[in-house]
Amino acid sequence: MQICRALLKHGSSNFSLTILEYCEPEKCLEREKYYIDLGSEYNTVKNPTLPPMSGRKHSDASKIIMSDAKKGITGENHHMFGRTHSEKSKTIMSDAKKGEKNPMFSKPRAEGAGSPSQSIEVLDIKNNTTTNYDSMSEAARALNCDESSIRNYFTRNQNKPYKGQYTLTKL
DSSP states (O other): OHHHHHHHHHOGGGOOOOOOOOOOGGGHHHHHHHHHHHOOSSOOOSOTTSOTTTTOOOOHHHHHHHHHHHHOSOGGGSTTTTOOOOHHHHHHHHHTTSGGGSTTTTSOOOTTOOSSSOOEEEEETTTTEEEEESSHHHHHHHHTSOHHHHHHHHHTTOOSOBTTTEEEEEO
């Protein structure tokens, strides 16, 4: 930004670009350091051979800005805050991901991921009731857990009841 501000302030006609030296790519950083050491008011990096943040720390204000940026737009600032998609919108979004339109269409699934839709039988041993679900995600919603929890139950060949109450079986 320093060079940009200088260009805006003094005008591009007051600057020139000159190739000082040709060198092998693996020597570029070493040669850049040599020329920086000769004196340059526009290079903010004093030693280009070091990692970018070497010897420096982000300020607390910068850390907050980066943290907020990683969180994305959430809460009251999100355009969908307090709203839900209409049934028509949900159908459109669902249809847009079906069959050949799905980005994973004809791509191999990760090892151990199972078939695209794996039916699951859930036996509630406390109430002695059995419920069948068409997919792991449907079973996960019913059990109030993540689909990965169900997948891990099978991957780890669990014998003990899930959540101490449910026996899960692939159909």
